[in-house]
Structures are given as structure tokens and as C-alpha cells.
Amino acid sequence: MSRKKLKLAFISNDMARKTTYKRRKKGIMKKVDELATLCGISACAVISNPFDSETEVWPNPEGVNKVMERFKNASVLNKSRNVNHESFMMQRIVKAQNELKMQREENYEKEITLSMFQFMQGQNLPSTVEEIKEIHKMIEKNIKEIENKLAALHCES
Structure with a gap:
């Protein structure tokens, strides 16, 4: 059974916000515990409590320190495998720019090809020297492709 989509917005009622915080904190702690148990990994959670000055940690402060030290002492190769949000977004930006x-x-x-075909039909004559040069390059490219295909056909027969 699927749940309805949750509207993410600030909860203005103080009591409702506190109860939601407690419930969700409990859920996060349970998920971290399940992840550590089922996958056999070292995991920790640090949650800053907005209602008092205590920061809550799971499993305990010593366990969190152990996991954090292990992360800090990880090799450069392992650190590069653990991508943070900023580097992930930079990778996405570079990929999008390349695309x-x-x-x-x-x-x-495609524009040059269309101009070439229109020019060949006498519909649209090129207006600049640069456009004529680009059409010439496209024609040369097409001629080379045709020659390569003909050579491949002659080799097969």
C-alpha cells in the first residue's frame, strides 16, 4: 500500500513539530541500526536537537568517534570514492555542459546540412562567405563518406 506524497514544509505548531521531531528521530535511529546490522557495516548518526542544546548520537559517543576516526584516516582513494554533494553536483554540471x-x-x-540542401534546390542562397565555407566543408565531408562506403563495397566484392 503506497503512502500519499508528503508535503515538506516548516511545521509552525511547536508541539506538533516536537512530536514529529521525536518520531522521525526514532525512525532515523532505527534505520541506521538496521543498516549497520543487516549490511555488517560501521554506521553512526549525529542529530542536532533544535529544542535543547544536546546533540544526540547513535550508537554512543565512543562508537561515533571510532567511525569518524576511521573515515578521517581513510586513504585518498577511498575518500575520492566517497563523493560529497558538491563534487557530485560539479560532475553533473560538467556532464550537462558536455551534452x-x-x-x-x-x-x-543539421542547420548547415539543411542550408546545403536548400541551396542545391535553389531555394535559399547563402548570404555570407562563412556560410558558403561551411556548406563547402559539409559537401567535402559527404563526398569522403561516399568514397569510404564505395571503397568498403569494392573490398567486399
Whole structure:
């Protein structure tokens, strides 16, 4: 049975916010415990309590210190495998920029191809020298592709 979508918003009622905090904190602690038990890993949780100055830790302060020390002493290779949010977002940005660049190049090539076909039909004459040069490059590229295909066909027969 699926749950309805949860609306994430600040809970303005103090009592409701405190009870929700306690309930969700308990749920997070349970999930961390399950993760550590089922996967056989060292895990910890540190939760800053907004209602008093205590910071709550799981399983205990010594366990948290042990896990944090192990993380701090991890090799550079392991640290690079543990990607943080900032580096993840930077990777996504670089990937999106590369995709955008490739799409722009593809669109430009399609525009030149369309201009070439329109020019060949006498519909739209190129207006600049640069446009003529680009059409010439496209024609040369197409001729080379045709020659390569013909050579491949002659090799097969």
C-alpha cells in the first residue's frame, strides 16, 4: 500500500513539530541500526536537537568517534570514492555542459546540412562567405563518406 506524497514544509505548531521531531528521530535511529546490522557495516548518526542544546548520537559517543576516526584516516582513494554533494553536483554540471556542447554542434551541423540542401534546390542562397565555407566543408565531408562506403563495397566484392 503506497503512502500519499508528503508535503515538506516548516511545521509552525511547536508541539506538533516536537512530536514529529521525536518520531522521525526514532525512525532515523532505527534505520541506521538496521543498516549497520543487516549490511555488517560501521554506521553512526549525529542529530542536532533544535529544542535543547544536546546533540544526540547513535550508537554512543565512543562508537561515533571510532567511525569518524576511521573515515578521517581513510586513504585518498577511498575518500575520492566517497563523493560529497558538491563534487557530485560539479560532475553533473560538467556532464550537462558536455551534452549541451555536443547538442549545439549537432544542431549546427543539421542547420548547415539543411542550408546545403536548400541551396542545391535553389531555394535559399547563402548570404555570407562563412556560410558558403561551411556548406563547402559539409559537401567535402559527404563526398569522403561516399568514397569510404564505395571503397568498403569494392573490398567486399
